[in-house]
Amino acid sequence: xxxxxxxxxxxxxxxxxxxxxxxxxxxxxxxxxxxxxxxxxxxxxxxxxxxxxxxxxxxxxxxxxxxxxxxxxxxxxxxxxxxxxxxxxxxxxxxxxxxxxxxxxxxxxxxxxxxxxxxxxxxxxxxxxxxxxxxxxxxxxxxxxxxxxxxxxxxxxxxxxxxxxxxxxxxxxxxxxxxxxxxxxxxxxxxxxxxxxxxxxxxxxxxxxxxxxxxxxxxxxxxxxxxxxxxxxxxxxxxxxxxxxxxxxxxxxxxxxxxxxxxxxxxxxxxxxxxxxxxxxxxxxxxxxxxxxxxxxxxxxxxxxxxxxxxxxxxxxxxxxxxxxxxxxxxxxxxxxxxxxxxxxxxxxxxxxxxxxxxxxxxxxxxxxxxxxxxxxxxxxxxxxxxxxxxxxxxxxxxxxxxxxxxxxxxxxxxxxxxxxx
Amino acid sequence: xxxxxxxxxxxxxxxxxxxxxxxxxxxxxxxxxxxxxxxxxxxxxxxxxxxxxxxxxxxxxxxxxxxxxxxxxxxxxxxxxxxxxxxxxxxxxxxxxxxxxxxxxxxxxxxxxxxxxxxxxxxxxxxxxxxxxxxxxxxxxxxxxxxxxxxxxxxxxxxxxxxxxxxxxxxxxxxxxxxxxxxxxxxxxxxxxxxxxxxxxxxxxxxxxxxxxxxxxxxxxxxxxxxxxxxxxxxxxxxxxxxxxxxxxxxxxxxxxxxxxxxxxxxxxxxxxxxxxxxxxxxxxxxxxxxxxxxxxxxxxxxxxxxxxxxxxxxxxxxxxxxxxxxxxxxxxxxxxxxxxxxxxxxxxxxxxxxxxxxxxxxxxxxxxxxxxxxxxxxxxxxxxxxxxxxxxxxxxxxxxxxxxxxxxxxxxxxxxxxxxx
Numbered sequence: 066x067x068x069x070x071x072x073x074x075x076x077x078x079x080x081x082x083x084x085x086x087x088x089x090x091x092x093x094x095x096x097x098x099x100x101x102x103x104x105x106x107x108x109x110x111x112x113x114x115x116x117x118x119x120x121x122x123x124x125x126x127x128x129x130x131x132x133x134x135x136x137x138x139x140x141x142x143x144x145x146x147x148x149x150x151x152x153x154x155x156x157x158x159x160x161x162x163x164x165x166x167x168x169x170x171x172x173x174x175x176x177x178x179x180x181x182x183x184x185x186x187x188x189x190x191x192x193x194x195x196x197x198x199x200x201x202x203x204x205x206x207x208x209x210x211x212x213x214x215x216x217x218x219x220x221x222x223x224x225x226x227x228x229x230x231x232x233x234x235x236x237x238x239x240x241x242x243x244x245x246x247x248x249x250x251x252x253x254x255x256x257x258x259x260x261x262x263x264x265x266x267x268x269x270x271x272x273x274x275x276x277x278x279x280x281x282x283x284x285x286x287x288x289x290x291x292x293x294x295x296x297x298x299x300x301x302x303x304x305x306x307x308x309x310x311x312x313x314x315x316x317x318x319x320x321x322x323x324x325x326x327x328x329x330x331x332x333x334x335x336x337x338x339x340x341x342x343x344x345x346x347x348x349x350x351x352x353x354x355x356x357x358x359x360x361x362x363x364x365x366x367x368x369x370x371x372x373x374x375x376x377x378x379x380x381x382x383x384x385x386x387x388x389x390x391x392x393x394x395x396x397x398x399x400x401x402x403x404x405x406x407x408x409x410x411x412x413x414x415x416x417x418x419x420x421x422x423x424x425x426x427x428x429x430x431x432x433x434x435x436x437x438x439x440x441x442x443x444x445x446x447x448x449x450x451x452x453x454x455x456x457x458x459x460x461x462x463x464x465x466x467x468x469x470x471x472x473x474x475x476x477x478x479x480x481x482x483x484x485x486x487x
Numbered sequence: 488x489x490x491x492x493x494x495x496x497x498x499x500x501x502x503x504x505x506x507x508x509x510x511x512x513x514x515x516x517x518x519x520x521x522x523x524x525x526x527x528x529x530x531x532x533x534x535x536x537x538x539x540x541x542x543x544x545x546x547x548x549x550x551x552x553x554x555x556x557x558x559x560x561x562x563x564x565x566x567x568x569x570x571x572x573x574x575x576x577x578x579x580x581x582x583x584x585x586x587x588x589x590x591x592x593x594x595x596x597x598x599x600x601x602x603x604x605x606x607x608x609x610x611x612x613x614x615x616x617x618x619x620x621x622x623x624x625x626x627x628x629x630x631x632x633x634x635x636x637x638x639x640x641x642x643x644x645x646x647x648x649x650x651x652x653x654x655x656x657x658x659x660x661x662x663x664x665x666x667x668x669x670x671x672x673x674x675x676x677x678x679x680x681x682x683x684x685x686x687x688x689x690x691x692x693x694x695x696x697x698x699x700x701x702x703x704x705x706x707x708x709x710x711x712x713x714x715x716x717x718x719x720x721x722x723x724x725x726x727x728x729x730x731x732x733x734x735x736x737x738x739x740x741x742x743x744x745x746x747x748x749x750x751x752x753x754x755x756x757x758x759x760x761x762x763x764x765x766x767x768x769x770x771x772x773x774x775x776x777x778x779x780x781x782x783x784x785x786x787x788x789x790x791x792x793x794x795x796x797x798x799x800x801x802x803x804x805x806x807x808x809x810x811x812x813x814x815x816x817x818x819x820x821x822x823x824x825x826x827x828x829x830x831x832x833x834x835x836x837x838x839x840x841x842x843x844x845x846x847x848x849x850x851x852x853x854x855x856x857x858x859x860x861x862x863x864x865x866x867x868x869x870x871x872x873x874x875x876x877x878x879x880x881x882x883x884x885x886x887x888x889x890x891x892x893x894x895x896x897x898x899x900x901x902x903x904x905x906x907x908x909x
Contacts (some may be wrong), residue, residue, distance in 0.1 A: 350680045
């Protein structure tokens with residue numbers, strides 16, 4: 066495991082920071098009434114990458130400005146060689162050995178993180194959500210179809226996924242309004258239109274596609290197309306989902322909001338933390354075979370803070386628990402010839418471990434609402450209540466440092482009294 | 488039913504044309520090596536709307552150029568009042584009563600349709616496909632789950648839909664490569680990765696969202712957001728679909744291609760052809776109630792031409808056969824608060840009538856492959872074969888005129904021998 070890369074910027078060397086020099090995650094920020102700019106987190110500061118580019122001090126493309134936009138998509142489109150060269154150059158400007166000119170440039174073109182507002186780091190082209198956690202699929206399947214038929218027949222062969230709604234993706238901190246929808250009680254003859262009573266989270270990692278494809282790609286090619294990862298909360302209205310999802314899958318139950326962390330952690334930063342996918346219980350078809358370990362050792366947690374109260378941890382898990390990697394999911398996504406584009410977002414699927422307190426959704430944690438989760442404050446939860454704030458966190462742990470994403474949070478607002486009142 | 492509006496442009500007055508003055512559909516064209524331009528079809532010509540705007544002869548927005556782009560999205564974003572004013576102005580320039588200056592402008596800024604190549608008329612923001620044809624859902628359900636459980640329990644309450652893949656949308660004339668995918672035979676222990684043997688069409692109409700929304704909208708508000716309609720072929724690999732679709736819906740089976748007609752027929756042009764949605768077999772929830780008739784009397788047909796042979800009609804149906812209108816689908820789409828954007832495309836779902844020869848897919852026409860469809864050439868088809876060209880057509884019929892979309896066609900190319908050979 067590589068060591069902390071030390072920086073002349075002291076706050077980047079703290080064992081507490083999520084943003085040491087080893088990380089350098091990509092985000093979009095603004096300060097005051099200023100415009101949205103591309104930024105890179107380091108310690109307690111944000112480097113103004115847009116400003117460095119405009120000043121000619123650090124350019125991704127000598128010919129064209131790619132960071133004069135409120136998203137990293139144009140940069141991603143330049144491809145892995147540029148990603149690598151840019152990271153190397155920026156590392157050089159921040160390393161302890163950096164010369165005075167580099168230190169001056171960074172000092173001029175950076176702001177305190179505490180003064181910045183963070184925005185969506187990239188423009189989401191299309192969004193696909195997968196179902197690649199075996200413990201999650203087994204838990205949900207057991208509740209819905211019984212233990213014998215828990216895993217769908219295709220699950221061990223296909224990285225099951227469905228298309229989500231890109232327009233639902235919001236950045237951490239955006240409040241989430243409890244949705245209305247069609248809900249049918251167990252004994253109800255007809256459905257009612259009402260606010261969801263079973264609003265839930267799903268703890269996921271999102272992989273960001275940084276290169277396009279126009280035909281089937283191998284897992285190795287898919288791996289090379291991935292730019293980085295974000296934390297992702299796939300807010301889910303379980304009561305709406307239960308009534309709508311047959312036969313064509315989840316739709317409005319997943320369309321209210323999908324929250325992502327403000328920072329994209331690059332594949333390069335996560336490289337030292339690669340972890341193997343688990344043993345295969347059924348042989349995979351050759352097109353899904355992996356040359357390299359496709360998962361990462363990323364510690365994940367979920368905390369819940371009721372309105373006005375302190376937060377309680379409700380789950381701890383690890384991205385290693387997944388059955389399929391993002392590269393396998395992306396390769397499968399292209400089998401049909403489906404074109405993939407820069408800025409496509411792939412949700413991993415809910416990340417649950419084997420232990421009861423390692424489950425990535427309240428549906429599982431409360432076992433369908435039957436076993437309320439106890440919070441440190443004495444409160445209990447089956448599903449989310451109005452005013453609850455949900456915080457996903459994640460980091461990879463190096464020797465004396467951590468690589469983090471920043472909080473991925475959202476507060477539940479009460480449902481509209483009348484969704485059609487204007 | 489309103490009469491033909493006559494034009495000084497003679498070809499627009501023919502009973503044969505799909506593009507009389509009553510139509511004025513929106514498309515994107517190029518001539519030779521020229522750039523892509525916004526155009527409007529009239530008779531056998533295309534009006535260069537981009538050119539008229541640049542010359543100041545017909546502007547949608549006095550302040551900004553909205554047609555200096557290879558798509559109509561910016562124009563759509565201006566909203567219904569502008570759509571209406573632009574149509575009125577253009578109608579005036581083309582009507583028999585038009586003055587010499589208007590006729591000169593149109594003559595200068597138009598090209599023969601025969602010389603033009605047509606492109607996607609709008610940039611697809613996101614794509615949703617519905618399942619709103621009751622005959623289709625009943626036929627498919629009967630094949631998959633038996634006659635007793637044909638219609639899913641939620642079908643009469645929800646306009647069932649799922650998110651599709653916007654990147655798969657192509658314009659008429661684009662060849663469609665037979666996809667590879669995971670397929671499991673009835674007696675196979677494990678799935679194989681192979682070219683689809685059950686490639687199918689789905690005859691649909693696509694509604695184009697021309698205005699954004701950020702919360703739940705009523706059916707009346709949804710109706711006002713719709714800009715127009717295209718023909719749509721939702722190419723479907725039935726064998727891939729059967730193995731992948733549980734529990735989260737169709738994914739790669741629908742991602743190879745979605746072909747749309749080159750012309751967007753505006754809601755205004757279809758206005759005289761409104762038709763009611765059918766009687767409700769179960770009361771709809773109030774949020775789905777319609778104030779106006781939400782369907783249209785649009786005659787639809789499917790023709791199939793084997794490679795090198797003449798085409799045979801294989802189905803005739805009508806958009807009146809649907810159970811839910813596009814406005815109802817769009818209203819349902821927003822119930823969760825899902826944001827909708829300019830350029831979102833909503834597939835109606837397969838349009839099948841009651842009669843066997845009015846079914847909008849080969850799955851239904853051949854009853855799951857058991858009853859081959861006879862072509863006029865003596866050939867038979869269960870599913871599509873390599874080299875087959877599929878042509879969807881549609882028009883509303885007025886008194887002495889037709890409002891058409893242009894052919895929505897595609898030819899099936901053989902599967903790649905090895906999808907991973909480079």
